[in-house]
Amino acid sequence: MAAGSAPRIQVTGAKELRRALKGMTDDLKDLREIHLAAARIVEEVARENAPVRSGRLRRTIKAGATRTRGTVSAGRNGSVPYAGPIHFGWPARNIESQPFIFDALDARKDQVVRQYEERVGQLVERVGRETP
Numbered sequence: 001m002a003a004g005s006a007p008r009i010q011v012t013g014a015k016e017l018r019r020a021l022k023g024m025t026d027d028l029k030d031l032r033e034i035h036l037a038a039a040r041i042v043e044e045v046a047r048e049n050a051p052v053r054s055g056r057l058r059r060t061i062k063a064g065a066t067r068t069r070g071t072v073s074a075g076r077n078g079s080v081p082y083a084g085p086i087h088f089g090w091p092a093r094n095i096e097s098q099p100f101i102f103d104a105l106d107a108r109k110d111q112v113v114r115q116y117e118e119r120v121g122q123l124v125e126r127v128g129r130e131t132p
Contacts, residue, residue: 007105009038011116017124018067031067034119038112039063039070045104046072056080061101072101 018031043063050058060083061074075083089097105112 007102007109009105009109009112009116011120014068014120017120029067030123032065034116034123035067035070036063036065037070037119038115039065039072041108041112041115042070042072042101042104045108046074046101049100049104050074051086051098051100057083057086072104074101 014031040063043061047058047061050061052058057074057080060076060080061072064071064073074087075081085093085095087097087099087101089095
């Protein structure tokens with residue numbers, strides 16, 4: 001994987017599923033919850049593997065989600081602005097990358113994929129039952 005490129009898991013048919021759900025209801029909360037559950041799997045491992053000096057970086061790691069994706073982020077502009085240089089590295093300052101979030105996804109990729117398969121499968125079945 002090239003430095004700076006984020007690993008991704010692509011869900012084939014997600015756009016079509018969102019469209020089908022939107023046709024049934026304006027509330028796509030279920031997809032957001034599915035993405036958040038998957039992101040939390042990665043968040044847990046990233047927090048365990050983050051480098052620790054004071055613990056502030058570790059405490060900023062959080063999962064988030066929208067109806068289209070799950071994310072895991074770290075750092076805050078004001079109090080923990082060094083999250084990016086720690087994760088991606090900064091050669092000019094002799095800081096080697098420690099991609100703890102990417103490594104967490106690599107370590108739990110199979111579990112994340114299983115989570116999506118199970119939860120999206122359940123959602124598709126429910127949508128099928130509710131569609132006339």
